[in-house]
Each structure stands twice: as C-alpha cells, then as structure tokens.
Amino acid sequence: QALSGAIASRWMLFARHGRAAAKRQVMSRWLVLMSLTRFSCEAAKGAEGSVLSHHNVRRLQLKSSANATDVWICGTAHALDSSKDLARQLVREVKPDVVFLELCVERAMFLSQEKKDTELSKMTLLQALKMRRERQEYANVPLVQFLAGYYQERVAEKIGVELGGEFRGAFEEACAQGVPVVLFDRRLSITTQRAKDVLTRWDKVRLFFELLGGIFWLPGEDEIARILTDQDKLRELMETLGKRYPTLKRVIIDERDRYMMYKLHEFSKNCRSVVAIVGAGHIPGICRIWDEEVTDADMVQLSQSSQHRRKTVPISFVLNARK
Numbered sequence: 001q002a003l004s005g006a007i008a009s010r011w012m013l014f015a016r017h018g019r020a021a022a023k024r025q026v027m028s029r030w031l032v033l034m035s036l037t038r039f040s041c042e043a044a045k046g047a048e049g050s051v052l053s054h055h056n057v058r059r060l061q062l063k064s065s066a067n068a069t070d071v072w073i074c075g076t077a078h079a080l081d082s083s084k085d086l087a088r089q090l091v092r093e094v095k096p097d098v099v100f101l102e103l104c105v106e107r108a109m110f111l112s113q114e115k116k117d118t119e120l121s122k123m124t125l126l127q128a129l130k131m132r133r134e135r136q137e138y139a140n141v142p143l144v145q146f147l148a149g150y151y152q153e154r155v156a157e158k159i160g161v162e163l164g165g166e167f168r169g170a171f172e173e174a175c176a177q178g179v180p181v182v183l184f185d186r187r188l189s190i191t192t193q194r195a196k197d198v199l200t201r202w203d204k205v206r207l208f209f210e211l212l213g214g215i216f217w218l219p220g221e222d223e224i225a226r227i228l229t230d231q232d233k234l235r236e237l238m239e240t241l242g243k244r245y246p247t248l249k250r251v252i253i254d255e256r257d258r259y260m261m262y263k264l265h266e267f268s269k270n271c272r273s274v275v276a277i278v279g280a281g282h283i284p285g286i287c288r289i290w291d292e293e294v295t296d297a298d299m300v301q302l303s304q305s306s307q308h309r310r311k312t313v314p315i316s317f318v319l320n321a322r323k
Contacts, residue, residue: 051089058283060290062268070273071264072096073287075280076166084165087277091173098267099174100276101167102260103183111164111171122157125150125212144204145192147211170277184263184276186256186303193305194255198247207245238281257285259302262294 051057056076062069074090076083091099103111123131128150132141174181199207241249260278264286268274278286 051086051093054086054090056086056280056283057090058287060287062265063291067270067272069268069271070094071268071276072273073276073278073283074166074170075283076277084169087166088169088173090277091170091177091179091275094273094275095177096179096273096275097271098274099170099179099181100184100260100264100267100274100278101170101181102185102276102278102282103167104185104187105183106188107185108183111168123150142192142196144208144211147208151211166277170275182263182267184260184267186259190303190305191252191256195248195251197305198251199245203245203248207248238284253281254285255302257282258289258294259299261286261289261292262299265294 052059052072056074058073058075060071060073062071072090072094074087076087101111128146132143132146171181196204238249238253241253260276260282264274264276
C-alpha cells in the first residue's frame with residue numbers, strides 16, 4: 001500500500017506540474033539521502049599558496065587552555081578526491097600535536113582500505129539484498145542502514161571517486177610526522193540506534209522508499225558533481241533534512257556536532273595546535289556551539305542508546321602514530 005501510494009503521488013505530481021516540478025522533488029529527496037549517507041556537499045577546491053586561508057578551513061581557539069590552543073577544522077567532501085589533498089596539506093603545514101578524524105572505532109576500516117572496485121557498487125539491488133541475507137557480517141545490519149551504504153557506493157561509483165580518501169590522506173601524513181590520531185566521532189551503532197528510536201513508523205516507511213527511489217532514480221554524473229561543488233547546496237541540504245526529518249537531523253547532525261566539539265576540547269587542552277578533519281556539513285554547527293559548555297552528564301546521555309538507556313562512558317579511539 002505504501003509503495004502504491006508513493007508511485008501514485010509521483011505520477012500525480014508529474015501530471016499537475018510537469019517534468020520540472022517532478023525533477024525538483026526528486027532532487028530534494030536526493031539531498032536528504034546525501035545527508036543520510038554522510039556525503040558533504042561543499043567541495044574542497046584547491047587553493048593557491050597556504051591552505052590555512054582555504055574557504056573550507058576554519059581556525060578556532062581553545063580559550064580554556066593555558067597555551068591558547070589553535071584548533072584547525074577542515075571541512076571536506078567525503079565523495080571528492082580533492083578533499084584528500086586538502087586534508088593532507090593541512091596536516092603537513094600546521095604540524096599539529098594531534099590529528100582528529102570524524103571516524104569511530106566501528107569505521108576505522110576507512111584508514112586501511114585501498115582504492116578498489118567495491119562489490120556493492122557492481123551489484124544490482126536484488127544481488128545486494130541476496131548478499132546481505134547470505135553473509136554473516138551483514139546479519140545485524142538494519143535494512144535501511146544497508147540500503148544507505150549501497151546507495152553511497154553507487155554514487156561513488158557513478159562519479160568515480162574514493163570514499164573516505166580525506167581520512168586516509170590525513171592519517172598517512174600524521175603517521176609520517178609521528179603524530180597521534182584520535183577517532184573522535186560517536187560510535188555508528190549508537191547513532192543508528194538513536195535515529196531508529198526517534199523516527200515514527202511513517203518516517204521509517206517514507207525513508208525506506210526514498211532510499212529505494214534514490215537508488216533507481218540516481219541523478220546524472222554532471223548533476224551530482226554540480227551539487228557536490230555548490231556551497232549553497234550545503235545549506236539547502238541541512239534545511240531540507242531539518243524540514244522533512246527534524247528529529248533525525250538532531251540525532252545524526254546536531255548531537256554529533258556537540259559530541260565532537262566536546263572531544264576537541266577534552267583532548268586539545270595541553271596542545272599547541274591540532275587539526276580536525278570533518279565533513280563540511282558539521283562545520284557550521286561546531287563553530288556555532290564552540291564556546292558553549294558541555295558537561296560530563298551531557299556526554300554520557302549522548303553516548304548511550306536512547307532505547308536501552310545503558311550507562312556508558314564516552315570514549316575515543318586513539319591511534320599512536322609516533323615512531
């Protein structure tokens with residue numbers, strides 16, 4: 001019934017307003033999916049000279065630190081190869097005491113994956129669903145999360161890029177300098193569970209079919225590249241997500257902004273300078289709340305599943321790259 005309603009609404013829209021209106025709705029839904037699959041829409045275009053003045057780099061200061069720590073935050077596009085060069089150059093130029101990456105222990109595999117053709121991107125949807133059913137490693141992966149990953153692989157394959165290249169670039173440069181690396185994002189499983197808990201049943205159905213629609217009606221390569229390099233689309237993406245799924249935006253964007261801001265404060269107190277590599281979509285939120293106080297109690301609440309309410313201690317995964 002839900003599928004029939006979705007198809008009927010699409011054809012009614014086309015009949016009433018024509019091809020242009022239908023395309024606008026498809027692109028609006030695609031922007032929502034881009035935010036869910038962790039793409040950022042602000043491209044890391046190359047800058048001449050110092051990357052410190054790059055439009056995707058922000059400088060903040062830790063006022064509570066006796067050493068006045070400089071915090072350099074690099075906003076990247078996870079789906080653009082140019083972001084890898086920007087992240088690497090920033091670490092090379094700043095020579096920080098610590099490098100922070102918007103990853104968690106559950107996504108640390110991004111640091112070791114070499115560029116290669118992924119299995120999912122080569123499969124049809126039915127083949128991917130069959131693989132999910134047969135392979136043990138996908139047994140506990142929710143269907144919506146699996147579809148989001150499949151969608152991400154399809155987009156990356158379509159525009160011919162390497163996912164997570166900016167994290168590997170910064171990590172490799174940190175290792176070359178002997179600088180420790182901190183994975184300071186909230187665990188993916190916690191974010192997924194909290195998102196699941198705040199969505200209504202109708203939101204879940206709507207999101208499921210929007211994922212399916214995004215897979216079958218993927219924009220062209222030129223259209224994807226235009227969106228990923230348009231700074232105005234970043235604001236449009238956040239506004240669209242906030243309007244269609246306000247509780248979901250709070251969980252996957254706002255809460256993680258606050259979580260990562262706290263971790264930057266916690267690990268940077270005795271440092272001269274640090275570099276943080278995050279998706280460009282997190283830059284406005286982190287900068288806006290930078291001087292706000294986040295207590296340990298707030299962090300414990302942000303670090304637990306909203307369904308089970310398990311009392312956990314917020315931790316970050318530290319990789320010691322010193323030689």
